[in-house]
Each structure stands twice: as structure tokens, then as C-alpha cells.
Amino acid sequence: MLCTTELGHGSNVQGLETTATFDPQTGEFDIHSPTLTSSKWWPGGLGKVSTHAVVYARLITGGQDHGVHGFIVQLRSLDDHLPLPGITVGDIGMKFGSGAYNSMDNGLLRFDHLRIPRNQMLMRVSQVTKEGKFVQSDVPRQLVYGTMVYVRQTIVSDASRALARAVCIATRYSAVRRQFGSQNGGPETQVIDYKTQQSRLFPLLASAYAFRFVGEWLKWLYTDVTQRLQANDFSTLPEAHACTAGLKSMTTSVTADAIEECRKLCGGHGYLSNSGLPELFAVYIPTCTYEGDNVVLLLQVARFLMKTVSQLGSGKKPVGTTAYIGRAEHLMQCCCEVEMAEDWIKPSVILEAFEARAVRMSVSCAKSLEKFSNPEDGFAELSADLLEAALAHCQLIVVSKFLEKLQHDIPGKGVKRQLEILCNVYALHLLHKHLGDFIATGCITPKQGALANEQLRLLYAQVRPNAIALVDSFNYTDHYLGSILGCYDGNVYQKLYQEAWKDPLNETVVPDGYLEYIRPILKQHIRTARL
Amino acid sequence: MLCTTELGHGSNVQGLETTATFDPQTGEFDIHSPTLTSSKWWPGGLGKVSTHAVVYARLITGGQDHGVHGFIVQLRSLDDHLPLPGITVGDIGMKFGSGAYNSMDNGLLRFDHLRIPRNQMLMRVSQVTKEGKFVQSDVPRQLVYGTMVYVRQTIVSDASRALARAVCIATRYSAVRRQFGSQNGGPETQVIDYKTQQSRLFPLLASAYAFRFVGEWLKWLYTDVTQRLQANDFSTLPEAHACTAGLKSMTTSVTADAIEECRKLCGGHGYLSNSGLPELFAVYIPTCTYEGDNVVLLLQVARFLMKTVSQLGSGKKPVGTTAYIGRAEHLMQCCCEVEMAEDWIKPSVILEAFEARAVRMSVSCAKSLEKFSNPEDGFAELSADLLEAALAHCQLIVVSKFLEKLQHDIPGKGVKRQLEILCNVYALHLLHKHLGDFIATGCITPKQGALANEQLRLLYAQVRPNAIALVDSFNYTDHYLGSILGCYDGNVYQKLYQEAWKDPLNETVVPDGYLEYIRPILKQHIRTARL
Numbered sequence A, B: 001m002l003c004t005t006e007l008g009h010g011s012n013v014q015g016l017e018t019t020a021t022f023d024p025q026t027g028e029f030d031i032h033s034p035t036l037t038s039s040k041w042w043p044g045g046l047g048k049v050s051t052h053a054v055v056y057a058r059l060i061t062g063g064q065d066h067g068v069h070g071f072i073v074q075l076r077s078l079d080d081h082l083p084l085p086g087i088t089v090g091d092i093g094m095k096f097g098s099g100a101y102n103s104m105d106n107g108l109l110r111f112d113h114l115r116i117p118r119n120q121m122l123m124r125v126s127q128v129t130k131e132g133k134f135v136q137s138d139v140p141r142q143l144v145y146g147t148m149v150y151v152r153q154t155i156v157s158d159a160s161r162a163l164a165r166a167v168c169i170a171t172r173y174s175a176v177r178r179q180f181g182s183q184n185g186g187p188e189t190q191v192i193d194y195k196t197q198q199s200r201l202f203p204l205l206a207s208a209y210a211f212r213f214v215g216e217w218l219k220w221l222y223t224d225v226t227q228r229l230q231a232n233d234f235s236t237l238p239e240a241h242a243c244t245a246g247l248k249s250m251t252t253s254v255t256a257d258a259i260e261e262c263r264k265l266c267g268g269h270g271y272l273s274n275s276g277l278p279e280l281f282a283v284y285i286p287t288c289t290y291e292g293d294n295v296v297l298l299l300q301v302a303r304f305l306m307k308t309v310s311q312l313g314s315g316k317k318p319v320g321t322t323a324y325i326g327r328a329e330h331l332m333q334c335c336c337e338v339e340m341a342e343d344w345i346k347p348s349v350i351l352e353a354f355e356a357r358a359v360r361m362s363v364s365c366a367k368s369l370e371k372f373s374n375p376e377d378g379f380a381e382l383s384a385d386l387l388e389a390a391l392a393h394c395q396l397i398v399v400s401k402f403l404e405k406l407q408h409d410i411p412g413k414g415v416k417r418q419l420e421i422l423c424n425v426y427a428l429h430l431l432h433k434h435l436g437d438f439i440a441t442g443c444i445t446p447k448q449g450a451l452a453n454e455q456l457r458l459l460y461a462q463v464r465p466n467a468i469a470l471v472d473s474f475n476y477t478d479h480y481l482g483s484i485l486g487c488y489d490g491n492v493y494q495k496l497y498q499e500a501w502k503d504p505l506n507e508t509v510v511p512d513g514y515l516e517y518i519r520p521i522l523k524q525h526i527r528t529a530r531l
């Protein structure tokens, strides 16, 4: 179990306060929590279950601070599970939601000069000799990025899965739910047929697919990076790192918001626990914070983009997902050729619009940065704009990977056609949402923006007939979905009704507390009323 | 207790299925639940506590259906609280969150031919005579809108309060929390000093104030409407109704999202229950659904706007919050005069930009609607665009009421200046967020959009020094806030640490279940490892 975050530091790992001071006399590290804020805080499973942890602490040798390193520390006895002397450990308390995450014992941990042998330091990158000498190995430090690429890549796939779950529930229920629009006593309209419902739901359905494909591609990226690392080729690592950081941030933020939107799309019944959506939300949202706060990550992406742009003059060619920046000259002055709504479904048109927007936003930020004498001041001052540029870059990646996917064969009759529609929905709903970006940078005209919106409406109509099939194809069992509203057979009302009677409150007809609390109030009211 | 919603119908009240059939023989109504979906579902307090309810049901006399009316129905005996014969009543089950809303017994209720006397029908608007004749009284039906104006007005004020609570927590904690940016071993940067944090937080702070002022104005509006109704003047009622419907929708949607954003602004610790934000969110969000689903409400506003625009030719003058539509001719072709960033803080400039945007979006929708031979088809087809036009209208109302507020004297040295800054933040952050609307309708140029963004950055810097004072002024006690992160004295870390130890999981050092579950697994692993 990795034990990094402290009460006072999460995002800034380099600011951790726990110390590991080497004592050459005994050949041991003295692990200590010098302040209240240095208490370890949050690691999952740490509070009540873990017997050992990899604790990150500042390494100190000969009075010198060498920054944060990892140490294997035994926390509890293997015989009776009691914390070892020098260790204070416990749970940090209740968290969001009524279920899942509260079954995890996120822990707090303090050390009072705990001693561990020297060989329990993780020494791949740096070593401490018996004599207490600090030595850097020649293992490249960037290796740690490889792990980050791996972890964040799994988070993107998880985002797709969580989003697909929410969308599956909301889509199925939207087909079951009827409200308004009965004509001559006929059945009312299925709410999935309302254009507003479609304009809220179908982009999320498209996003679930988009994130799945970009997640698959990230798996490939990780393999590629790993192979290169083994061959001592670090050239693509910064780009791969920025790419996964950005996609982790973007896909988890979208998914968190989308789960709640899916709940709202279910009207009142979405608020019931047995809709499955409240707990899905409560368990999902910390993903926006852990493994890198989403804003902090996007700022890292922005930093990488600014570096890439600033090196354009030097002839350094941007690689991978930033390759388009190498075509800045063209993209800064190209004109979108859309004249009719259906021009907007051409892959080349979509791609160029997203590339042009992303490059223009980055270049515009880079130009504004030049006005500052201290680049760090500039970066801080313009960071809100930089976030937007980074987001545009991430959206481009997802759009382009979706388009790439569609260039390959896709088995199943008509499947490719459906995916093309979803890809266009994904791209055009983003274009509509960020219309200001596209128009203000001159990538498209207001008229072309209106045409994109018109095309989007047509696309929704094309998604509609296959919407249920598109969520059925996620192939989630009712058990996995855990949602009455999303049940496969659509028998929602009967299940809601049956489930209600299982509520413990319904075990008695007259509720506990009636005699003590409710009755006296009722009797008093009646008397007052009669006076 | 009002008992309207059924398993099958919430938004569409006219579609309720419960029947109240008059029997002239006995002079009674027969209240019945003919279908599963006609089960009453959701009314608060209905499940276990209520003894009586006002039940909405379809009135049927002589085989004719007269639509939905209210009936006073006794549900439980006043002696032993047992449900009366013909009544099935219970709780619908668990809801979102771990606390508050689950202490409410939202109920389900079914009737099996329950008989109630004729005089238990609410007969102000329509009557049923002893003989079973259905008679409409001359009391105007619009009166019911008066109540809606009242209820929704209180919801807007509540939105402001909930938002202020979340913002107070996030602002105080952002001043306590330090992360990164330590120079020469000095303290790290308070996260409230990061421009990204400011650009996420300060617009929410400004919104809390904006909603408060529009809420106060709505109180006045309700008084005004009530006085007019008493004088039989119904002229302003539709406008007042549309206005409150729109503001209920807009302010509650923003507040729901904002509470979660405030939680994210607190990083990992925001996910702890004792941050107060999880439960605030869980309890707040159904406000977006009850008393009118927010999308359904905005569509009503859009309908009213389309009617207002279409009547422009006929010389009918738009009143109240739609008065600006009467100046459509000017607003359709006016040009924004901003040349420098600081031009954007002129009230007249802001107001005209928001009016022009709103009117142009409405007129553009109205023109598109004309292309449909059946206006209802057009409305359905374009409803996603109509939502956006309605939102633009609602945002204009809030901006204009904030500006109006600033035209009056405001006590307190420098208070007015602070509110002016917040008002500008409110307006310009919306302009930035909806830049596409403003530019695409030609209300402002891309260059002016960039200047607005520049001004917004300056405004954030002006909010910063008073941010804490601006949330302290909400005057919430620690008890009311219920948040460690938001505590007044800022002693966050110590309180978090102390609170953690109160967690029941920490009552034992070795957790329950260690011997049965954890130990066998541990021992097994160790054995495997040694093999």
C-alpha cells in the first residue's frame, strides 16, 4: 500500500514532511512525523487492515535533505495485528456517500522515531550507503513516469466504464419513462424522444464510446513507451506523460459531471438509491482528485504545450499527439470549408477545425506569455487561459483517436455506421459547447457554427433508433448495473414498488416513536384547533 | 401535506391516474388507484407520519373526466395511527446521501375504493354539487400561479443560501490550504492565490451574492403580484410566472453544480463527510427536480419568450423582465462600444451586451420556428436551442437586478465598491462562459471578448484581498456551516485530526473481524511467500 499523502500535502509530493533520517551508528532510518500536518492521511486500506506500507518521506543524511523517497515500513504485528511501538494508526472518518467508499479504511498514520533497517529504503534510483553517503544511481528518473502512464491509462478506461454505466441506466429509463404528449388518449411520449433529453444524453453516450477508444489506444501507448524505455529511448516519454495526464483529467471530469446529469435525466426516481446513480457518483468523484488533481494535471499539460510551441522555431519536431503543432503555420491560417450542414460530417473538416482551434489557443497563450519578463509570473497570471488551451488539446486527442478508429475495419453489420454517427456527435457537441473558442480564434464563422448545430440535431435523430442497442452492447448484467431504472427488461415500476416494501422503515405499519413523539404532537394540535 | 406525484407521473400533473369518482347516491367520492403507476410516490412525510393529505386525483362525475383536483383525505387513525381501511401506505426507500434526506419519509400510497364525503374536495375553483353536477366557479384559474410564484421565490433565496454555504467553506479552506510555491523554505502559496482557483471560486462567490439580490427582488415581485391579483389585475402574472420559473431553474442548477465544484476546490479533504460538502450536495440536488423539473421549466420560459416576440408586431408591449424585448429593434443592431478592458465595467455596456444577446437568441429562435408549418413540431425540434435562449434571458434578469441593486445606497464603508466588483465578476464570467452566444450573435467582437477576459482577471485580483470578509459577511456560525474545512478560526488540521479519532472504526485498535477474516489471509500469504 502506497502511503504518500499527508494532512498538509497531497498534490505537492515534494512538500511532504515525514522524515527518514539515516543513523550511520546503527545503520537504521529514523522515521518520524515532526508536525501535525506531516501525519499520513488518506491512503486506502491503511487505517485498519495494512500490516506494511511503502511510506514516502524526506531522506536526510548527514543533516542534508535529499527530497522524498520511499521506505518499506511494517506497521502492525503479524501475530496480533497491534500497531508496532512508535506507530499511531487509525481511520480518518466518514466519506461521501452511504456505501462503497466507506467500506474502505482510508488511514491516518504517525511515526514517533520508528527505526527501520537501511535495506528497507527503495533504492533503485538513489541509494544510501552503510556509511550514510547519498548516491544517485544512473537509472533515469523518468522511469517513474512510465508507472504514471500506466496508472492513468487504466483510469481513462475506468472512466469510460463508469460513464457507460450511467448512460446505460439513463438511456434505458428514458425509453421506459413517458411524460406529456398523449394524443387522443394514446400513450404519452417516451422522454428519450424529447430533443432536450437527446441533446443532454446522446453526447454522453458518444463520450462513453469515445473514452473507450482513447482508453484502448492508451493501452497501446503504454506498451510503446515501455518498449522504448527498455531500449533506453526516452524521446516520447514527456509527450506520453502529458497526454495521459491530460486525458486522465479530462475524461474523469466529464464522467463525474455526466453521472450526475444522467441522474437528473431520470427525474425524481433518479434520486432513489436503487437507481444506482447516487452511489455510482459518490464512489466515482474522488477520481477527479486522486492520482493527480485534475486542475494541477491540466496545468502540466499546458506547460508541455507552451514548451512545444516555444521550441517550434528551434526546429524541434513535435511528436505523437502534439504532431499537429508542427503544422502550426498551416493551421494558423487555414479556413474551414463548411458550406452546408452535412459538410460537418467529413472527418477531415472536423479534424482540421479541432487542430486549428487547439493550436491557435496554445499559440495565443504563448504570445501572451512573451509579454511577461518572468515566464513563471506569466504562467501563473494566465493559468486560467492555459487550462482552456490544454483542454482543447485533450479534446482534439479524443476526437482524433475516434476518427482513427473508424479508419479500420469494424466487424458487425452497420456497426461502423453507428460509430461514425457517435463520433460526429462527440465532435460537434464539443464544437457547440465551446463555440466561443472556435469562432473567436477564427477557425469557423458564426454561420458555420450554426450549421454544425443543425447537423448535430440531425445526428441525434439518427442515434435515436439505435440508442438502446448502443447501450445494450456494453453488455452489463443487471447485477453489475445495480439499477432498477436501468434494468434490462424495462419492468421499472413493478420493481420499484416491490423494492420499496423491503425498506426497513416498512417493517412496521406504525413507525417506532409514534407513541412517544408523533402522537403527543397530533393530540395537541387537535386540541388547539378545537379551542 | 401535498400529495401529487405518482409512480408514473411527476412533471405532467395533468396525467395523474388516481381517480375520484363521485357517487350521487351516497354523496361521496370514491378515491381509487386503478393502476400500479397511479400509486402516489415521493410526497414528503407521507410514508410514516402524515395522518391526512391533500390528494390530487382525476375528478369523475357521471362518467366524465374533469381533470385533476385536490381532495382532503384522512390516511391514518388519530387513535392508533393505523392506516384506514382501503389505504396502503409506506416509505419508498433509501435516497441519495448518508444523512438528511433519508430522515424524511417520502411515501407511497394506494387507494382501494376509499370513500370520502363530498365536502372534502377543494372547491375554490370548481365545484361538484350534491346531485353530481360539475360547476366551474368564476374564480380565475390563474390564481394557482400566485402560489407557484411564492414557492419558487423561496427556492431562489434558498439557492443563494446553499451556494453561500458551499462558497464560504471553499473560500476559507482555500486561504488555509497551502500547496507548492515555497521559496527559499518560506511558506507555500495559499491555494486561493492561484488564478485557476480564483477563476473557479470567485464566480461562485459572485453568484451567491447575485442570487441573494435577485431573491430579494422576487420577494417584492410576489407582493406586487399578490396585490394586483387582489385588485383583479392579471396582466403581469404570466411574466411573473415565467420569471420565477426560469430563475428557479437557473439558480438551482448553478447551485447544485457549484456545491460539487466547491468540494473539488477543497482537494482530497473535500471528500470527507466532515467537510460538510457531501451532505450539502446530496440534500440540495433534488431541488433541480422537484417543484418543476429544471428543463421543463426552462421550456416554459422559452414558450413565453416566443409568444412575447411573436406579439411584438401586434403592438403588445412586453412588461417587467421582458421589457427589453420591446427594444428589439435597437438591440438587434446595436454595437458594443468596448475598446479597452476597463470599458467592460460600465453598467450600461454590460447591460446592453446581455440584453442584445438575449433578444437576438430569442428572435433567432422565433425566425427558425416560422419555417415549420406546425409550430408545435418546430418547438419540439428546436427545443435545445430554445433552452439556451431561455437561459440567456434568465442570466440577463440576474445581471440586471444586481446592477439595479447597485444604483441604491448601500450602507457600510466600501461595501458598495466590493459589490460592484462582484457584479462585474458575475457578468463577465458569464460572458466568458457563453462567449459563443455573444460573438455568434454579433453582440461583441472576438477582440472585445478577449478584453472582457482580461478585465475579469483584474477583477479576480480585486476580489482576492476581501474574499474572506465577503464570506464572513454571510454570518454563518460554525454550527450552521457544519464544516471543519470552513471553520471560522481556520484551525483546520487540528480539528480534522481530533475528529478522526471519534470515528467508530477507531474504537478498537485491532478491527472487528481481524481474527476471522484478515488474519487467515495474512498467514496464508506469508506461507505462500515462503514456499
Ligand SMILES: Cc1cc2nc3c(=O)[nH]c(=O)nc-3n(C[C@H](O)[C@H](O)[C@H](O)COP(=O)(O)OP(=O)(O)OC[C@H]3O[C@@H](n4cnc5c(N)ncnc54)[C@H](O)[C@@H]3O)c2cc1C
Pocket: A002, A003, A004, A005, A008, A009, A010, A011, A012, A041, A042, A043, A044, A101, A106, A286, A289, A290, A291, A292, A293, A295, A296, A299, B177, B179, B180, B191, B194, B196, B197, B264, B265, B266, B267, B268, B269, B271
Ligand atoms: C477517496 C480518496 C482516496 C485516496 N487514496 C489515497 C491513497 O491511497 N494514497 C495516497 O497517498 N493518497 C490518497 N488520496 C489523496 C489524494 O492523492 C490527494 O487528495 C490528491 O493528490 C489531491 O491533493 P490535495 O488533497 O493536496 O489537494 P490540494 O492540492 O490541496 O487541492 C486543493 C485545491 O488547490 C488547487 N491547487 C493545488 N495546487 C495548485 C497549483 N499548483 N495551481 C493551481 N491550483 C492548485 C487544486 O486544484 C484544488 O482546487 C486519496 C484521496 C481521496 C479523496
Ligand SMILES: Cc1cc2nc3c(=O)[nH]c(=O)nc-3n(C[C@H](O)[C@H](O)[C@H](O)COP(=O)(O)OP(=O)(O)OC[C@H]3O[C@@H](n4cnc5c(N)ncnc54)[C@H](O)[C@@H]3O)c2cc1C
Pocket: A177, A179, A180, A191, A194, A196, A197, A264, A265, A266, A267, A268, A269, A271, B002, B003, B004, B005, B008, B009, B010, B011, B012, B041, B042, B043, B044, B101, B106, B286, B289, B290, B291, B292, B293, B295, B296, B299
Ligand atoms: C427529494 C424529492 C422530494 C419530493 N417531494 C415531493 C412531494 O412532497 N410531493 C410531491 O407530490 N412530489 C414530490 N416529489 C416528486 C417531484 O415533484 C417530481 O419528481 C418532479 O416533479 C419531476 O417529475 P418526474 O419525476 O416525473 O420527472 P420526469 O418528468 O419523468 O423527468 C425525466 C426526464 O424527462 C424530461 N422531461 C419530462 N418532460 C419533458 C418535456 N415535456 N420536454 C422535455 N423533457 C422532458 C425531464 O427533463 C427529465 O430529464 C419529490 C421528488 C424528490 C426527488
